Amino acid sequence: MTVEVPNAQLLQEVASAWPTLWVNPKYKAGAIDGGDLPVNPSDVLDAKRNWERLAPLLAACFEELEATGGVIRSELLELKALRHALEYGSPEYGRLFMKADSELPVAGSIKARGGVYEVFLFAEGLARQNGLLADGGDIRKLAGAEARDFFSGYTIAVGSTGNLGLSVGIAARALGFKATVHMSFDAKQWKVDRLLRLGVEVIKHEADYTTAVENARVVAEADPSIYFVDDEKSRHLFLGYSVAAYELAEQLKGLGVTVDENNPLFLYLPCGIGGAPGGVTFGAKAVFGDNVHAFFVEPVQSPCALVHMMSGSEELVSVYDVGLTNKTEADGMAVARMSAFVATVMREMLAGIYTVPDADLLRALLAAYEAEGLRLEPSATAALFGPEFLLRHPRGEEFCAQRGIRDKMGRATHILWTTGGSFVPDEQFESFLAQARSLAQR
Ligand SMILES: Cc1ncc(COP(=O)(O)O)c(C=O)c1O
Structure with a gap:
């Protein structure tokens, strides 16, 4: 199909597989309460109750959940050494955390x-x-x-x-x-x-x-x-993911982190078909309202949410429609066509989407390992580039200005949602590291 995009320069960047940032022009404050969505905030609360009811069964089925009484949760880790390795040292980057779904019990990913x-x-x-x-x-x-x-x-x-x-x-x-x-x-x-x-x-x-x-x-x-x-x-699936927002809210509160109109919260969520990042975004909107700004991130060759959402088309647009290959080392995100359900829910709720080339995903994998001993898979490292796009890309700066949060960035909290990695076998992980090291030598 022919893809029509209002912004020709953006289409050119996406179709050329250049890393880029798109800011959602259809974003509306309060969209979650719009009324005509196929899910609503009370569904997130119901899903939370479902998880709680299922917890004793989960603890009975999985030894590793005995300690948490059947709760599947991940740590929220403040970035220290990695913050500097990623050049996010200056105060304008606010506070940076990693939501370590890469370590989630049972399945090792989001x-x-x-x-x-x-x-x-x-x-x-x-x-x-x-x-x-x-x-x-x-x-x-x-x-x-x-x-x-x-x-x-x-x-x-x-x-x-x-x-x-x-x-x-x-x-x-x-x-x-x-x-x-x-x-x-x-x-x-x-x-x-x-x-x-x-x-x-x-x-x-x-x-x-x-x-x-x-x-x-x-x-x-x-x-x-x-x-x-x-x-x-x-x-x-969507609602199962969404409950993560309650977990995050509790963790931020425990750390004394405020989220309000003077202290914005940013989420950077690796996206394949859109279910996981969409669910987390929806849950976060239900919990934090308009003070949270959620960005999806995709590989440059598989930006299925980007090509569809930037087109504004009713019919699903695929990455093949703009001449991309859908080939990426980030297997979790190798999806050519996003979920129509997620596209509908995200239409006015998502802040934006940025894209990352495979070489950068691997470089970040190496940096996360060397700085903090983290084992991430390439899909997960995509999250690490969010603050750079927001603060350094011209459209990121424009976004902050439009939302009136430019002067609040020093008080912002960034959540880099690292979505998978702990199950990656040693041999496969070594091969990722070797690829990254050979890139570093070039
Ligand atoms: C590690 C990882 N991150 C992100 C995603 C994206 O999730 P979704 O396809 O629901 O958008 C996947 C999907 O498999 C994944 O494996």
């Missing part, structure tokens, strides 16, 4: 917030419908032999670039479900191997992520024993 939630919620509903769990009954019963035997008659299916498949596969197998993960051609082999070891069926498609999801959906629709986790449409 996908633990979505995939695990949807699978466990489905299991609970199925058990109730079939008389396995009475109202007020102990939810831990679903970790027992009778429930496992019952769940083994069902298959959970999902299409994935890797991490969503890992989270859904791990959650499904922990409850005794069968699981099938449809992987795109670019999925990393170690993710496939890990799923196979868990007894998950992995179907590797010779096609991109969108096609893997389409195939998975067709197979699932023909068989009532298959429950399909639909990354292009799922409200459950």
